[in-house]
Amino acid sequence: MLIKRLYPHQAQRSSSAALFKHSGLYFANDEWPMTIRHRSYFFDQGILFECRQCGACCTGDPGIVHVYHDEVESIARYLSEGVLSFIEKYLYTINREYGIKEHADGQCYFYQDGCTIYPVRPGQCRTFPFWFENLRSSKKWRQVSKACPGIGSGKLYYKEQILKIINSTFVDHVNNIP
Secondary structure (H helix, E strand, O other): OOOOEEOHHHHHHOOOOOEEEEOOEEEEOOOOOHHHHOOOOOOOOOEEEOOOOOOOOOOOOOOOOEEOHHHHHHHHHHOOOOHHHHHHHHEEEEOOEEEEOEOOOOOEOOEOOOEOOHHHOOHHHHOOOOOHHHHOOHHHHHHHHHHOOOEOOOEEEOHHHHHHHHHHHHHHHHHOOO
């Protein structure tokens, strides 16, 4: 099967539900280039992980937690808030997207002895710790593992599952470009 390569300006207009970026190009369909799927990674044997809702990733250093337009509606509905009221109270605008406001210490507004929106948390939260930047090297993964007690126990995620999670983060981003 041939994989259609799309440049960023084409990807934004594509109706494909599955796009991901590799080497500066966006790819259509749910097919990974052979170089990605079949190369060797430190996680070839899989990774154990289970979220313990400890808040280590929600209360640490300040950062941006992106919330896409479709997620805004879902979270607002879950909290029984109107969309505009929800945006005003809990979000700020970043380049036509949104980020969750944080307390002065960097803690997410939705973390109070556990995630108060866990069933509808944003994709960025759902895919942690399987972010591209965390999986680029075993050294980086060890650093993340020290901060996250859920790594090393729980469900076994196989290499193919991990690659699909990484792919989904690109798909979420591209599909939510207004």
